[in-house]
Amino acid sequence: xAELLGVLSTPHETVAAIERLQKAGFxxxxxxxxxxxxxxxxxxxxxxxxxxxxxxxxxxxxxTVGYAAQILAAYDWPMVIGGKPFASIPAYTIVxxxxxxxxxxxxxxxxxxxxxxxxxxxxxxxxxxxFSQDEFGFLVECHSDQIGRVQELLGEAGCKEVRVVEG
Amino acid sequence: xxxxxxxxxxxxxxxxxxxxxxxxxPTPIYVLAVLFVMLxxxxxxxxxxxxxxxxxxxxxxxxxxHPVMWGVYITCFVFWVGxxxxxxxxxxVLYLFRxxxxxxxxxxxxxxxxxxxxxxxLFPLIHIGRLWKFYFMLPYxxxxxxxxxxxxxxxxxxFAVQTYMIISILFFFVGLIPDLAAARDRCTDWRKYLYTAxxxxxxxxxxxxxxxxxxxxxxxxxxxxxxxxxHSVVSWDFAMSxxxxxxxxxxxxxxxxxxxxxxxxMVITLIVPVRKAFGLEGVIRAEHFDNMGKFLLLTSCIVxxxxxxxxxxxxxxxxxxxxxxxxARAFGDYWWASxxxxxxxxxxxxxxxxxxxxxxxxxxWIISIxxxxxxxxxxxxxxxxxxxxEYDSSAWGYYTPxxxxxxxxxxxxxxxxxxxxxxxxxxxxxxxxxxxxxYFHDQEAKAGTG
Numbered sequence: 244x245a246e247l248l249g250v251l252s253t254p255h256e257t258v259a260a261i262e263r264l265q266k267a268g269f270x271x272x273x274x275x276x277x278x279x280x281x282x283x284x285x286x287x288x289x290x291x292x293x294x295x296x297x298x299x300x301x302x303x304x305x306x307t308v309g310y311a312a313q314i315l316a317a318y319d320w321p322m323v324i325g326g327k328p329f330a331s332i333p334a335y336t337i338v339x340x341x342x343x344x345x346x347x348x349x350x351x352x353x354x355x356x357x358x359x360x361x362x363x364x365x366x367x368x369x370x371x372x373x374f375s376q377d378e379f380g381f382l383v384e385c386h387s388d389q390i391g392r393v394q395e396l397l398g399e400a401g402c403k404e405v406r407v408v409e410g
Numbered sequence: 411x412x413x414x415x416x417x418x419x420x421x422x423x424x425x426x427x428x429x430x431x432x433x434x435x436p437t438p439i440y441v442l443a444v445l446f447v448m449l450x451x452x453x454x455x456x457x458x459x460x461x462x463x464x465x466x467x468x469x470x471x472x473x474x475x476h477p478v479m480w481g482v483y484i485t486c487f488v489f490w491v492g493x494x495x496x497x498x499x500x501x502x503v504l505y506l507f508r509x510x511x512x513x514x515x516x517x518x519x520x521x522x523x524x525x526x527x528x529x530x531x532l533f534p535l536i537h538i539g540r541l542w543k544f545y546f547m548l549p550y551x552x553x554x555x556x557x558x559x560x561x562x563x564x565x566x567x568x569f570a571v572q573t574y575m576i577i578s579i580l581f582f583f584v585g586l587i588p589d590l591a592a593a594r595d596r597c598t599d600w601r602k603y604l605y606t607a608x609x610x611x612x613x614x615x616x617x618x619x620x621x622x623x624x625x626x627x628x629x630x631x632x633x634x635x636x637x638x639x640x641h642s643v644v645s646w647d648f649a650m651s652x653x654x655x656x657x658x659x660x661x662x663x664x665x666x667x668x669x670x671x672x673x674x675x676m677v678i679t680l681i682v683p684v685r686k687a688f689g690l691e692g693v694i695r696a697e698h699f700d701n702m703g704k705f706l707l708l709t710s711c712i713v714x715x716x717x718x719x720x721x722x723x724x725x726x727x728x729x730x731x732x733x734x735x736x737x738a739r740a741f742g743d744y745w746w747a748s749x750x751x752x753x754x755x756x757x758x759x760x761x762x763x764x765x766x767x768x769x770x771x772x773x774x775w776i777i778s779i780x781x782x783x784x785x786x787x788x789x790x791x792x793x794x795x796x797x798x799x800e801y802d803s804s805a806w807g808y809y810t811p812x813x814x815x816x817x818x819x820x821x822x823x824x825x826x827x828x829x830x831x832x833x834x835x836x837x838x839x840x841x842x843x844x845x846x847x848x849y850f851h852d853q854e855a856k857a858g859t860g
Contacts, residue, residue, distance in 0.1 A: 255854050274616045277422065277592070278847040279623055287616050292624035298632070316549065316557035324561045334561045337643060341569040344636045348577045351628045352584060359621035360610045367613045372595030374614055375588070377422035377846075 247393050248369045249381040249402035254280040257379045260400035261286040264383055267396055275370060275380035294354040301350025302343050309339030369408040382408070422846045425693065429840045430596060432688045436835060440687075444831050447824040454821020457814040458536060468539030471814050478797045478809035482819050483537035488789040489672070490530035490822065491571065491644050492665070494578065495637055496673025497523025501581060502633035505626070511701050513844040514694045517589075518684065519677050520582040521837065525829040526676070527575040529822050534567075536818060563646040570643040577636055581629050587612050587622070588843040601836070641669040648792065654735035655796040658723065664716040671709035671755070672785035678702055678778035680830060682771055684839065693840050696769055703768030706759055706781065713788075714756035731801050738799040739791060743808050747791045754784025 251257045257274055261283070264272060274283050310332075317329040327334065374380045381402070385393050390407060397405045461471050474481050497519040504512040535544045547568045549558045558565050591612035594605035612618060645665035648656040678699075685694045724736040739748050758780040761767040768774065798807050811819075833839070 253853065254850050255857075276614050276616065276619060277588075278843050278850060279588075279619050280847070280850070283616060284620055284623070289616070289620055292621045294621050294624040295628065298628040302632075312549065313560040316560065319555055320557060324559060327561065331561055337566040337639075338560055338569045340639060341566075341573040341636075341643075344632045344639075345573040345576060348580055348629055348632050351625050351632070352580050355584065355621050355625040356610070359618045359625075360612070367615070370613045375592040375595045375612075376426055 245385055245387050245390050246369065246408040247383045247385065247390065247397065248406055248408050249383070249397035249400065250373075250404040251379040251381055251400070251402055252377075254278070254282055254379065256401050257381055258282045258286045260381050260397065260402065263396055263400050264393070267392070269383055269385060269389075269393065269396075271384035273382040275367075275374035275382070277375050277377060277379070293358055294351060297350045297354025297357075298347050302347035304350075305343040305346030306339050308346065309342035310335055313338060378403075422849060425845050425849060426592065426596070426842055428690060428693055429838050429842050429845075430593070431690075432684075432834055432839050433593065433597070433601070433836070440831070440835070444828065447828040447831065450824030451821050451828055454818045454824065457817035457821065461536075461539070461814050462541060469537070471812060473810045473812040473815060475807065475809070477800060477805050477807045478794055480537075480793050480797060481809055482790070482811045482815040483533050485786065485789045485793055486819055486822050487530050487533035487537070488644055488665075488793070489786050490526045490533070490826070491574075492641060492669035492672045492785065492789075493676045493826075494523045494526035494530060494574065494673065495641060495666070495669035496677050497521070497526075498574075498578060498581070498633050498637040499670050499673065500677070501585065502630040502637065505630045506634060509701075510848055511697050513841055513848055514698050515677060515681060515702070515840075516844070517585070517837075517841045518681055518839050519673075520578070520585065521830065521833050521839070522673075522676060522680060523578045524575075524582050525826050525833070526673075527571065527578055528829070529826045531571055531575060532822070532825075563643065563650045566643045567647055570640045574636060574640045577629070577633055581633055584622070584625055584629060585841060586837065588614065589838040589841060592842055593838055604836075638666055641665045648796070653796045653800060654729075654731040655720075655724075655739065655792065655799075658720065660716060660719055660723070664713070664720075667709050667712035667716065668785060668788060671706065671713050672782065674702055674705045674709065675778040675781035675785070678706075678774050679782060682775040682778075684834065686771075688839075690840065693845060699771065699774055700765065700768045703762045703774060706777070707762040710755060710759040710762070710781070714752075717752060717756065735796065735799050739795040742795070742799065744791060744795045744798070747787050748795070751784050751787040751791050754780045755788060758784070 249260060251260060254276070257276070257280070261272055261274070265286075272287060274287070276283060313335040314330045317331075321329050323329075369380060369382055371378075371380070381397070381400075383393050383397070394405050461469060464471060472481065472483075497516075500512050500519040501516045501523075504516075534547075535541050538544065547558065547565070549560075558568075587609060590605050590609040591614065594602060594609050597605060642662035642665065645661035649658060649661035651657060681694060685691060721736055721740075724732040727733075738744070758777055761773065762777065767777075794809050798809055800806070
């Protein structure tokens, strides 16, 4: 297998290049982008991020811990406060709500780290600093005998530079 | 009148160049400013040490005395929590509403939020006097199996403010990652190591952007109800009591509107000198000042309406205690504080109805400073006049802040500015990747391809 890198200048050019390569039957594509681009995300069509499951699990854990901790604490040392029941659900909703947000937010970030970052730095021999500034890097994985064809397609897509990735 | 002009950068590289100018070696004025605020912070620390260890009975060195047991410290707590609201509003709420103009100012607003919450969180500790007992507020498993009172608004506050602090820091950090990577790829000095560590190996791959976008969306969704809840909970510190002037249902929305009002004002106060000092005129442009001006005006109207409703309800309720409390607020011992609050928060922002004023940097800056002063006084008026004038006329009193309190009040502003100044030199203060995203979007729209 070989990997080719094409360098482009705008998200629009990158989307056109993705569509061109996809049409030619190449499916293993990736993009380095200095900006978030819904168009690129849409063109690559990877489906929804799994980070959303982390948020849901965090939120549900938070609300459960929030109510459970307060109710358990109330019955651990029962005291009548303001003539209310030991387990006063309306009053406990405040802390349960805050913990929903807290756990949901923390797990969202952990999910981002787990899916987006772990091991990410080792997988990027093609990366160059300009991809965090103003250039878009378009990576295509192909068989060694298809290199010429991919180079041709990337050239047609308007790449400023096309090269085979080493390492 | 100095007006803002539109001169957008021509290329993505120019956007980076403009923003990264803030990370260049500091000028002597910057160093002097940092030293000055550090001096004031040092004075406040000395004041706190005097209060804590001088042997005069802890907060006995302050002006706090029956009946006014909450004073400048709690005023500062509420004020700084309020200031912290603009960052989340601009970042999360405007993100969900797809208000594109937020991109130029969201980073500084988020940084401000983090530093304001850190400042606010100090005040309950300073106020309790015995700093080392602060952990009594936390529900930790202990030998006596003694738990905190979860039915108390003060305990709700502990959870609300801590959640807000953690979520604000996470939100700030997640948004910062792509820009930290850009800084890593540009810097050559020692900071390269710092940015490399903080960027967590960000390369801007489509996978990373996909998860990042989802995480930012979810954090915004979580932070939006959080921002509304935090100042509501702070307001319930007062509204859940039976003190005349405090015990009212309007407090939660009234406090949230006030928080956004003061927060936006603080953003303007900070951003005007930063924009001038670092030549960010091309990134922070006319539309940003216009929109922030509209925000100030809207929230000023809500706050003004709330003042009116408070007085109206005091009269309309027929409750003599409520009536005398509000009469004392307007014409009693604290008339000067009440009228400062009304003039700064309701009258001074009125010129913002005119677009010419909203587009004037100097006018916006002056108005924002008045609003900061007015909003501090709003918290002072609510707390102090309420407590000094309760039910029993024999228990009325007058509170004058002590020297230690004034020193710590000034020190809190210095502490806040100190962190902001330090961050200014370490962190790209404009969200570069988001401004570039807008740039590409506009370019493609112009070319008819977007």
